[in-house]
Amino acid sequence: xxxxxQHPSWVICKSGTSVKIECRSLxxxxxxxxxxxxxxxxxxxxxxTSNEGSKATxxxxxxxxxxxxxxxxxxxxxxxxxxxxxxxSSFYICSAHPYGDTEAFFGxxxxxxVV
Amino acid sequence: GQxxxxxxxxxxxxxxxxxxxxxxxxxxxSNIQWYKQRPGGHPVFLIQLVKSGEVKKxxxxxxxxxxxxxxxxxxxxxTQTTDVGxxxxxxxxxxxxxxxxxxxxxxx
Numbered sequence: 001x002x003x004x005x006q007h008p009s010w011v012i013c014k015s016g017t018s019v020k021i022e023c024r025s026l027x028x029x030x031x032x033x034x035x036x037x038x039x040x041x042x043x044x045x046x047x048x049t050s051n052e053g054s055k056a057t058x059x060x061x062x063x064x065x066x067x068x069x070x071x072x073x074x075x076x077x078x079x080x081x082x083x084x085x086x087x088x089s090s091f092y093i094c095s096a097h098p099y100g101d102t103e104a105f106f107g108x109x110x111x112x113x114v115v
Numbered sequence: 116g117q118x119x120x121x122x123x124x125x126x127x128x129x130x131x132x133x134x135x136x137x138x139x140x141x142x143x144x145s146n147i148q149w150y151k152q153r154p155g156g157h158p159v160f161l162i163q164l165v166k167s168g169e170v171k172k173x174x175x176x177x178x179x180x181x182x183x184x185x186x187x188x189x190x191x192x193x194t195q196t197t198d199v200g201x202x203x204x205x206x207x208x209x210x211x212x213x214x215x216x217x218x219x220x221x222x223x
Contacts, residue, residue: 034210043203044158044213093157095211103148103160104211 002028002098006107013084013114021079021110023094029074030096034104035067038091050077050094084114117142119206121214129222134191136217138204146207147180147187152216153200161189161202194221 003026013019023033031052036044048069049057056069068080081088093109118141128134138147146165150158162171164180164187171178177190187204201218205211 041218043215046210046212049210095158101146101207102163104150104158104205105160106157109157 002026002096002105004094004096004105004107006094006110008110009108010111011113013112015085015114016083018080018082019084019112021081021092021094021112023077023079023096023107025075025096025098028096028098030077030098031074032096033071033077034095035069035077035079036093036095038093038109040091044093047079050079052077081112084112086114088112089114117206117208117212119204119212119214121204121217123217124215125218125220127220127222128194130196131193134194134198134219136189136202136204136219138187138189138214140185140206142206142208143184144206144208145184147184148205148207148211149178149187149189150203150205150213151200152203156200158203191219194219196221196223 005024007022033050035047037047038044046059047062050069050071052071058064071077091109091111094107095104097104120139122137148163149161152158162178167184168182169180175192179188199221201216203216204214
């Protein structure tokens with residue numbers, strides 16, 4: 001199967017700082033990637049759709065200025081949490097669909113803790 | 116917008132017992148997918164159902180897609196401790212919309 005690699009797997013940062021999370025497709029090209037947030041014991045909530053070479057599409061209620069998404073190449077999408085606060089602490093996970101309208105392959109996820 | 120509801124939220128079973136989780140969509144789905152997420156891990160794809168009334172089996176797992184393509188179920192026969200995790204259904208309408216998930220715990 002396809003491989004999606006996400007880095008870092010965990011990060012602790014101080015309140016007010018920014019954190020960048022990378023999502024790479026290792027063996028396929030991804031024109032579209034998806035970013036999710038998952039709180040403990042809860043479902044995956046789609047935050048935004050990352051589009052290579054164009055602006056990301058954000059879901060309702062997600063602040064685009066706080067969660068900056070860049071998809072500069074066909075194998076890399078980044079999510080930057082700007083001016084992080086403790087309430088941003090969560091599990092962030094990316095995915096891609098390398099085979100069209102079929103299964104999603106997920107990165108390992110990034111556990112963000114803001115102190 | 117589209118909503119995908121999943122029940123139950125938790126299920127605790129004795130090893131060897133059966134387990135079923137149910138998924139309902141507010142709208143007709145083009146397809147439905149099932150994922151398993153182990154504790155601390157990321158979701159892993161199990162199966163996709165596309166046709167109305169479709170039934171697929173993977174060893175002890177049986178997946179069904181309703182006739183109206185608005186509901187689905189996952190049934191595990193004779194659970195094992197390796198089945199522990201959270202099972203999510205996800206409706207695909209351009210993007211994946213996940214159900215709340217059912218967390219399965221299995222007591223040896």
